[in-house]
Each structure stands twice: as structure tokens, then as C-alpha cells.
Amino acid sequence: MDHEEEKNASDVTRRSLLGTSAVLAGAGIVGSQLVDPVAKTAFAAGSDEPIRIGFQAHRTGIGTVYGKWYERTTNAAAKYINSIGGIAGRPVEIITEDDGTDPKRGADVVEKLATQHKVDFVYGTLFSHVVMGSAPRAGELKIPYFVVSEGYHVASGKLNRYVFQPCITDVRSQITAVSSWIFGNLGKNVTIIYPDYAFGYDHRDYASAAAAKSGGKIVAKIPIPMTEKSFTRYFIKIPQNTDVIYHVMVGPGVLTFVREMGEHFGSSHPKLFGFIDSLEGVNITSPGLGFLDGSYFWEAMPRYADGYDTIGSRFYRNAVGVNDSGASKSDPKDVSTYSHMFGCWETLFAIKEAVEQSGYKSKKDYGTLIETIEGFSFFNEGIAHPQGSKFFRGETHQGYGQQFVSQVKNGKLNVIHRTSISDGMYEPETDYRKQSL
Amino acid sequence: MRKNSLNHSLLFQGGILMLLFLLQFILPTYHHSSVSKIMLLASYAIGYNFLLGYTGLMSLGHAMFFSSGMYSMGLGIYYLELSPLNGVIFSASFSLMVSLIFGLFALRTSGVSFLIVTLMFGQTFYLSILYFNEFTFGHDGFSLAKYLGSFVIFGKEYLFSNPDIRYNFALLLLTSYLLITTFILLSPVGRILIAIRENESRTQLLGYNVFYYKLFALVLSGTFSGVAGAMHGLLFSYIGTTFAEIHHSISPLLWTLLGGAGTVIGPLFGTGIMYYLIDFISEITKNYLLVVGIVLILMIIWFPLGIMGSVRRKWLKWLP
Numbered sequence: 001m002d003h004e005e006e007k008n009a010s011d012v013t014r015r016s017l018l019g020t021s022a023v024l025a026g027a028g029i030v031g032s033q034l035v036d037p038v039a040k041t042a043f044a045a046g047s048d049e050p051i052r053i054g055f056q057a058h059r060t061g062i063g064t065v066y067g068k069w070y071e072r073t074t075n076a077a078a079k080y081i082n083s084i085g086g087i088a089g090r091p092v093e094i095i096t097e098d099d100g101t102d103p104k105r106g107a108d109v110v111e112k113l114a115t116q117h118k119v120d121f122v123y124g125t126l127f128s129h130v131v132m133g134s135a136p137r138a139g140e141l142k143i144p145y146f147v148v149s150e151g152y153h154v155a156s157g158k159l160n161r162y163v164f165q166p167c168i169t170d171v172r173s174q175i176t177a178v179s180s181w182i183f184g185n186l187g188k189n190v191t192i193i194y195p196d197y198a199f200g201y202d203h204r205d206y207a208s209a210a211a212a213k214s215g216g217k218i219v220a221k222i223p224i225p226m227t228e229k230s231f232t233r234y235f236i237k238i239p240q241n242t243d244v245i246y247h248v249m250v251g252p253g254v255l256t257f258v259r260e261m262g263e264h265f266g267s268s269h270p271k272l273f274g275f276i277d278s279l280e281g282v283n284i285t286s287p288g289l290g291f292l293d294g295s296y297f298w299e300a301m302p303r304y305a306d307g308y309d310t311i312g313s314r315f316y317r318n319a320v321g322v323n324d325s326g327a328s329k330s331d332p333k334d335v336s337t338y339s340h341m342f343g344c345w346e347t348l349f350a351i352k353e354a355v356e357q358s359g360y361k362s363k364k365d366y367g368t369l370i371e372t373i374e375g376f377s378f379f380n381e382g383i384a385h386p387q388g389s390k391f392f393r394g395e396t397h398q399g400y401g402q403q404f405v406s407q408v409k410n411g412k413l414n415v416i417h418r419t420s421i422s423d424g425m426y427e428p429e430t431d432y433r434k435q436s437l
Numbered sequence: 438m439r440k441n442s443l444n445h446s447l448l449f450q451g452g453i454l455m456l457l458f459l460l461q462f463i464l465p466t467y468h469h470s471s472v473s474k475i476m477l478l479a480s481y482a483i484g485y486n487f488l489l490g491y492t493g494l495m496s497l498g499h500a501m502f503f504s505s506g507m508y509s510m511g512l513g514i515y516y517l518e519l520s521p522l523n524g525v526i527f528s529a530s531f532s533l534m535v536s537l538i539f540g541l542f543a544l545r546t547s548g549v550s551f552l553i554v555t556l557m558f559g560q561t562f563y564l565s566i567l568y569f570n571e572f573t574f575g576h577d578g579f580s581l582a583k584y585l586g587s588f589v590i591f592g593k594e595y596l597f598s599n600p601d602i603r604y605n606f607a608l609l610l611l612t613s614y615l616l617i618t619t620f621i622l623l624s625p626v627g628r629i630l631i632a633i634r635e636n637e638s639r640t641q642l643l644g645y646n647v648f649y650y651k652l653f654a655l656v657l658s659g660t661f662s663g664v665a666g667a668m669h670g671l672l673f674s675y676i677g678t679t680f681a682e683i684h685h686s687i688s689p690l691l692w693t694l695l696g697g698a699g700t701v702i703g704p705l706f707g708t709g710i711m712y713y714l715i716d717f718i719s720e721i722t723k724n725y726l727l728v729v730g731i732v733l734i735l736m737i738i739w740f741p742l743g744i745m746g747s748v749r750r751k752w753l754k755w756l757p
Contacts, residue, residue, distance in 0.1 A: 059723040098719050103578065103679045108474070112716070116467035129577045129677060136580045136674040140598040151577070158580060196567060198576040 050093040051086070051355065053078075053348070054113030054122040056134065061101025063127045065281040069337045070124060070148065071096065073344040076320045087352045088360070095119055103133020110137045110145065120363065121146060123347060126340065128153055128198045135159040142437070144366060144373075146351060148343035150174070152202050155398035157430025161437060164373060166350040166392055166399040167385070168343030169300065169424060171202040174275075177403045177424030178298050179210030181417055186271045186296065187243020189219045193234065194248045196223035203248045203275070224249065224257075231257050235264040248275045255288050262291030272296065276303070276406075276413075280337040283327070285411040292408045299404040299413065300339040301387045307406065307415035308388075316345055316386035325412075342387045349384035350376075350399075367437045373397075374433055391421050395431040400424055443623050445755040450615050450702055454608070461604045469600055471716070475709045476607035477669050478692070482704030483614045484661025485689035490699035491622060492654040493634030495552055497686050498559025499662050501539070504681035506532040506663025508566065508573065511676035514584050521585055521597065525667045532663020533656060540655040544648060547637075556683070563681040578677025581670060603672045610668055611705070614661060618701050621657075622757050630654055634699075662689075695736060697743030701757045706744050 055074055058067030078092045086092055095117045099106040106125065113119045121144045125131055128151030135153075138145035139160035146164050147154065152172045154165040169177075182190065192207050194200035200223065208218050219239045224231065231253070238245065249257045257278075261269075272295035279297070282289075302308045303326030305317060320341070321329045328334035350373075358365065358372035374394035381389040390399040403424065405417035457476065461469060481503055488494045509531035510524040519527060543554045566573045587594045595602050621627045629650050632640040641647045670676045679685065688711075689704070696707025714732060718725040740747045749756040 060726070098723055098725075100719075103675065103677050107673065107675060108471075108716070111470050112467055115465070115470070129679070132577045132580065133675045133677055133679065136582045136598075139582060140674070153577065160580075160582065196570075201570060201575055201577075 050091040051088075051121075052093045052095060052117065052119040053351065054110075054117055054119035055094050055096040056099045056106060056109050056113070056122060056125045056130075057096050058101045058126060058130075059096075059098035061099075063101035063130075066126050066337050066340060067098075067101070069281075069341045070126060070344050073320050073341040074124065074348065077345045077348040080319055081348060081352060088356045092348070099125060099130055099134070101127050101130060103129050106130040106134035107137040110134045110143075111141065114138075114141045114143045119143075120360075121351060123351065124148060124344065126150070131163075132158070135163045138162050142366065143363075144370060146347050148340070148347055150340065150343075151199060152206070155393070155396040155429065157396075157432070161370065161397075161432045161435040164350075164397045166373070166376070166397075167346035167379065167387075167390060167401075168340065168399070169401050169403065170398055171199055172206045172426060173398075173400050173424035174298060174300070174403055175203060175206045176210050176213075176426055177419040178405055179207065179216070180214045180423065181405055181419070182244060182246070182273055183211065183214040183216035186273060188216045189239075189241050189243045190216060190246050190273075191220040191222065191238045191242040191244070191270070192218055192246045192248075193222045193224060193238075195250055196225045197250075199277075200248060203246075207246060226250075227253075229253055229256065231260045232264055235261060238270075242270045244271045244273055245269075246273050247278065249278050250280075254278050254282065255286060258291055259288040262288075274298070276300075276339045280339060281335050283333070283335050284408060284413060293411070295408050296416075297406050297408065297413060299406050299415070300401070301342045302404055302406060302415050303336070303338040303413050304415075307404065307413065308418075310381070310386065312382045312384075312386035315383050316342065320345070346379070346385050346387065346390070350379060353379070353384075370437060389421070391425075393428060395433055396428045397432050442755045442757060443619070445753075446619055446623075446701070446757045449753070449756070450619065453702065453705070454612050454615070457608055457611075461601070461608075466600070469604060471712065472709075473600070473604045473607045473672070475712050476604075476611045476705075477665060477672065478688075478712070479705040479708040480607070480610045480614045480668070481662050481665040482689040482692040482696070482708050483611075483618055483701070484658045484665060486693045486698060486701075486704045487618060487621075487661065488654055488658035489690070489693055490697075490703070491627065491634060492630045492651060493637075494547075494651065494655065495690070496555040496658075497552055497683070497690070498539075498555030498557075498562075499658075499689055500681050500683065500685035501559040501562040502532050502536055502659040502662035503666035503669075503685060504566070504678075505535045505562065505666070507666035507670040507676055507680055509663075510667035511579070511581055511670050512573070514581060515579070521588070521671055525664065525671065528667035529660060529664050532666070533660045535663070536656045536659025537652070539659065540652045544651050544655065556686075559681075559683065559686050563678060563683075566678050566681055574676075576678050578675060578679070580674055581676060582674040585671070585674070597671055598674060606668065606672060610665065614665075615701060615705075619757055622701065626650070626653070691733065694743055695733065697745035697747070697749070700743070700745035700749060703743050703745035710744070 057071050078094045081092050097109040099109045110122050113122050123146040125147055126149050128149055131147050131149045139162050145162050148168050150168055150171050152170045154163055155170050194203045204221055211218050219242055222234050222237050224234055274297050276297045276299045305324035322336050323329045326336050326338045354369055354373045358369040360369045376392045379385045379390040388402045390401045392399045400421050402421055403419045404415050406413040406415050485499050506528040510528035513519040513527045514524045539558055546554050567575055585597050587596050629645055633647055637647055692707035692711055693704050697703030714729055718728045
């Protein structure tokens with residue numbers, strides 16, 4: 001074939017095929033409407049069916065340590081709920097899928113749980129970027145999505161009406177709650193060291209706002225990449241007039257971070273205040289953590305049993321299999337993520353309360369269920385809510401609870417201050433109830 | 438011979454596309470959505486394959502192109518209030534510009550050096566998104582759902598999140614990529630690109646300006662990847678750094694190698710198989726990546742040319 005023939009043959013075929021493909025695609029959009037999309041996803045659960053809860057778990061990826069304990073807590077809660085008659089007389093069934101701590105996979109998992117496993121609700125995940133990636137899909141599928149993430153993303157209005165965070169306080173509220181204690185007791189000039197990562201930005205932004213409110217001052221903000229392995233070069237950026245170092249480091253570099261901070265400052269150093277996220281899943285007596293003796297930590301729920309010894313907290317600790325030091329009863333080296341995982345236990349009970357109060361039977365009752373939750377204002381402390389009572393804001397879909405400040409003494413975290421719920425409150429910035437269902 | 442190849446390959450690809458078109462009417466909801474995603478990701482892999490399979494340039498920075506398209510579309514809609522269509526056009530222009538600038542630098546190298554340069558550019562782009570987090574929303578990313586609105590086709594209003602819109606837009610993108618790639622590869626330009634892959638020095642000796650042909654391949658590959666990223670953001674409503682990370686550069690490499698580098702349709706098979714392999718095995722064990730890795734190694738041992746590469750060698754000699 002010469003070039004002229006080739007050109008002509010190609011032109012005709014190209015035009016006709018492109019045209020045909022466009023028509024096919026258009027026809028597909030119209031034709032596919034003949035099949036009702038609701039009918040395709042409909043799941044008519046009878047009242048004798050179990051309540052199926054899809055659990056989006058961090059089994060792999062950066063959130064594995066949290067994921068392991070979230071899964072244990074979830075299974076323990078489901079076991080207990082089933083032992084007391086289930087939810088509205090129906091047994092609870094947990095269907096778990098690994099999201100790989102990845103937003104891409106997270107969205108797929110929500111889809112899979114909702115449309116293939118046909119769960120009633122999706123729940124569970126911690127890492128905020130996974131929530132951000134998954135929530136749009138939950139909204140599109142119109143399935144209630146209960147997260148245990150701490151992120152401010154729910155209350156900020158960035159998500160949608162189907163997303164709830166009823167039983168773990170968001171980072172903004174946590175910071176607001178403890179800031180007056182920090183500035184009132186430890187010092188006015190604070191340097192914040194935070195991971196250059198999603199929730200680190202929440203600390204950066206809201207600590208500054210809280211400082212202004214409490215008469216304190218953030219004298220330096222030092223972001224550190226999550227993958228950093230050596231920290232000394234960051235410590236020289238800490239200003240001389242710093243009274244308090246506020247740190248929120250997480251990840252495998254935490255032990256090195258603390259050890260190098262000790263080597264840098266020696267015995268004379270500013271006071272230290274950290275978020276326990278730094279040491280979740282880590283034994284406080286690990287070699288190299290001696291420098292933390294005398295320092296202070298925020299805890300959402302005290303790791304050591306004597307920090308908050310109530311009937312509910314004792315029952316919960318025992319049910320999940322955690323000893324008085326916050327580690328697994330079967331393996332004392334396996335330290336829990338105690339300040340986060342209670343959110344799983346409590347959220348399952350919040351779902352139970354929502355289902356029972358709304359009279360939820362099947363997916364067609366989602367509207368009533370969502371409006372029922374939005375009408376909630378309080379969860380009472382007890383076995384269902386061992387971390388403490390929660391105030392729930394229907395417009396922001398966010399719950400708020402008490403917080404704790406603990407001091408490290410003799411290799412143990414000792415609670416020295418407990419905030420009230422009102423200490424962490426801020427003005428709401430959204431009202432999801434205005435969105436259509 | 439080339440006309441026969443064109444006819445055969447168009448018939449073959451047309452059959453696959455027709456099958457994909459018809460599948461949407463029978464697939465259960467989950468698989469309907471999964472196939473939509475596979476078609477979008479396969480479009481990305483087709484862009485990648487254009488550079489690797491036909492020009493012989495292996496990149497570890499293609500997530501930069503994918504995410505540059507995704508972010509320029511998303512941020513354009515968020516900050517500049519662009520319409521979705523203008524957002525996609527903006528993303529195509531932006532990713533074209535990014536790949537052109539990148540190509541002018543990176544193509545001064547070749548082989549392993551090129552691989553390393555692409556890796557470094559990719560990581561720089563990823564870290565830049567994190568560095569300018571107050572503008573890009575950092576690691577969390579952001580949802581576009583409430584900024585997209587609806588649009589009208591044949592007098593009926595649709596949302597981008599509509600499963601049928603998603604499926605057919607993905608199919609349209611895949612179709613256009615397959616057609617464009619096939620026609621280019623069977624044109625003289627495609628022959629020159631393959632010549633560069635086979636023997637760059639000899640091609641240069643024949644008087645072709647190898648640099649410009651490679652730049653063309655890279656820009657086309659980068660722009661394809663960018664538009665695929667923009668469409669992904671548009672149809673799945675989420676923009677995030679996970680699409681700029683190194684593993685999102687490695688993924689199209691694996692999909693392409695599995696499906697058959699240097700075959701137009703191979704990346705579609707590779708993407709689909711890998712997607713469902715992970716989906717299926719992750720239900721059985723949390724060590725699914727280990728299992729997937731073993732499967733990949735076995736595949737490479739038994740089918741070193743990839744699935745469609747082996748099919749071409751044994752049966753379909755005309756497969757482009």
C-alpha cells in the first residue's frame with residue numbers, strides 16, 4: 001500500500017469508528033437507564049436477618065497497629081452485643097475488608113461492602129485520608145458510614161450527610177480542650193513539632209487558634225516528614241524562649257525522635273507535652289524513652305486502668321482483653337492503641353441505639369435512621385460508652401467527650417487532669433441536615 | 438500487510454469494546470463499578486505502555502502525570518470554578534505542559550539514568566503537593582462531589598457519580614485511547630518509535646531525529662496519563678496524594694508487563710487481572726501482596742512477554 005491509499009483507508013476507518021464509539025457510549029448511558037439503578041443495589045433485609053456491619057480495617061499499610069486493635073475491639077463489641085440479644089433482636093455480623101490504609105482501596109472497600117456484601121452500614125476506619133477518599137463513595141451509594149478517625153473532616157463540613165463520627169472526639173476539640181491547661185500550667189511560649197502529614201496540620205492550625213484564645217503563643221511550628229529518620233537538625237530550630245515543646249510525632253521514627261531529643265537537650269530542657277498518638281502501641285518503658293520521664297501526654301482514654309476506673313471502663317478493658325497496663329492479656333509486649341480503639345466499641349453501640357430508636361429494618365429506612373441520629377444529643381457513660389459521656393451535635397455529625405492529661409512517672413502514665421466536655425467545644429461550621437438524603 | 442493488521446486489530450479491539458459495552462447491562466453493581474475503574478486505570482496503563490512498550494523508555498514517575506491531570510482538574514474546579522469539561526481541558530493542557538518540560542530535561546538521559554530521573558521528578562512532584570498542603574489539601578486530599586453539579590444528555594440530567602455515566606465515560610476514554618494508539622502505531626511515526634525501541638543508534642543513523650520522536654512519545658504518554666487522572670478525579674470525586682505516590686507509578690508498569698508490553702490491548706488485560714487478583718486474595722489473607730507478588734513472578738517465568746505478548750507470538754501475529 002502506498003502512503004496515499006494508507007491515508008485514505010485510515011481516515012475513513014478512524015472517523016467512522018470514533019463516531020460509532022461515541023454513539024455506542026451515548027446509547028449505553030441511555031440504555032442502561034432501562035435498568036433501575038436502585039433495583040440493582042436494593043437489599044431487602046427481613047427482620048430475621050442479621051444486621052450486617054461492614055468493617056473497613058487497616059489490616060495492612062501504615063495503620064496496621066491501629067487496625068489490629070480496632071479489629072479486636074470490634075469483634076469484642078460484636079460478641080458482647082450478640083450476648084445481650086443483638087441489635088433490635090437481630091444478631092450482629094461483622095464483615096471485614098482490608099483497606100490497606102489507602103484512600104484508593106478504601107473507596108473500593110466501601111463499594112464492595114455496600115454492593116457485594118450488602119451490609120447495612122459501613123464503619124471503622126481511622127486514618128483521615130482513607131476517610132476522605134472513602135466518604136464520597138458512601139455518599140454516592142447513600143449508605144451510612146460511621147468513622148472512628150479523630151479527624152476534623154466530619155465536623156468541618158467537607159464530607160456528606162451519610163458520614164458520622166459519633167464516639168471519638170475530633171482533633172480540633174481535643175486541642176481546644178487541653179490547651180488552656182497547657183498554657184495555664186506549663187508555659188506560654190510553645191513550639192509545636194508535628195508530622196508533615198494530614199492530622200499534623202490539624203494540630204498546627206488548631207493549636208495556634210487555641211493559643212490565641214488562652215493567652216499563649218506558638219513561637220515556632222516545625223513540620224517533620226513522616227519518613228524522617230534523624231531529627232537533630234530540627235531541634236536546633238526550636239527558639240530559646242520556648243517554655244513547652246508540643247509534639248505529635250508518629251510512625252517508626254518515634255523512638256529515635258525521643259532519644260535524639262534527649263541527647264540534644266540533656267537534663268535542661270523545656271517542658272514536654274505530647275499527644276499519645278506518638279506512643280500508641282509502644283511500651284512506655286521501651287529503651288530510649290527514659291527522657292520522657294516527667295513529661296505530659298494527652299490521652300483520650302487512660303492506658304493504665306487506675307487512670308479512669310469506672311464500671312464501664314473496667315468491663316470494656318476486660319472484654320477486649322487488655323491488662324491494667326494497657327497491653328494484651330495474652331501478650332504483655334503487645335501494647336494497645338487504647339486512646340483510639342474505644343471509639344470502635346462505642347460506635348457499635350451508637351449504631352445499636354440508632355437502629356433500635358429509629359425502628360430500622362432495612363435499607364429503605366436509612367432516611368429515618370439518619371434523622372434519628374441527627375436528633376441525638378447525648379450518649380450516657382456506661383458499658384456502652386466506657387470512655388465517658390458524649391455530647392453529640394446533629395448538625396456536624398460529630399461527638400465530643402472528655403479528655404485526659406497524664407504525666408509519665410516511673411515508666412507509667414498517671415492521669416493528672418481531666419477536662420470537661422465543654423472545654424473542647426467550638427462553634428459549628430456546617431449543618432449536614434440541610435443536605436438532601 | 439499493514440492494512441490487514443489494522444483491520445484485524447480494529448476488529449479484535451472492537452469486539453472487546455463491544456463486549457465491555459454489553460457487560461454493563463448484566464454486571465452486578467459491584468463489578469459494574471469495578472470494571473469502570475479498571476477501564477480508567479487501563480487507560481492510564483495504555484498511556485504508560487506507549488512509552489514503555491513502543492518506545493522502550495521505562496518510567497517510574499508516571500504518577501506525576503496522572504496526578505498533575507487529576508490535581509489541575511480538581512483545583513481548577515475548586516479554586517477557579519471551572520466547569521467539569523473545562524477542568525478536563527485544563528488538565529490535558531497542564532499535563533501536556535508538565536510532560537513537555539519534563540521530557541526536555543529527562544530525555545537527555547537514557548536507560549537506568551532515565552529511570553532514576555523519572556523517579557526523582559515523580560517524588561519531587563509528590564512532595565510538592567505535600568509542601569503546598571494549604572493549597573492542595575495535603576495528604577488528606579479533598580472531595581469534589583459537591584462542586585461538580587450535574588449535566589444534561591439527551592434532555593436528561595445526570596450526575597458524574599451516576600454508575601452508568603461513570604461506566605460509559607470510562608469506556609469512551611478507553612476506546613479513544615485504543616484507537617489513537619493503534620492508528621499511531623500503525624502509522625510511519627509508530628514504526629519509527631518501534632525502531633527506536635529496537636535499535637536507537639541505527640534509527641539515528643538513518644537520519645531520524647530520535648530526540649523529537651521520543652519527546653513526542655513521552656508527551657503523548659504523559660498527556661494520556663494526565664487526562665486519565667482527571668477523568669478518575671471527575672468520576673470518583675476524590676483527589677489525593679495517593680495517586681502521586683511511587684506505587685502509583687509502579688502499578689501501570691506491572692499492569693503493562695502482566696498484560697504484555699508492546700501490545701495495545703495488553704494493559705487492559707493486565708489491569709483487570711491485577712485488580713481482581715488483589716480484590717479476591719485480600720478476602721482470603723492479609724498477606725495478599727505476597728501472594729500477588731508470587732503470582733506475578735510465576736507469570737513472568739511462564740509468560741515473559743506478558744499475556745497478550747505471548748498470545749501474539751503464538752497465535753495472533755497481527756496484534757499491534
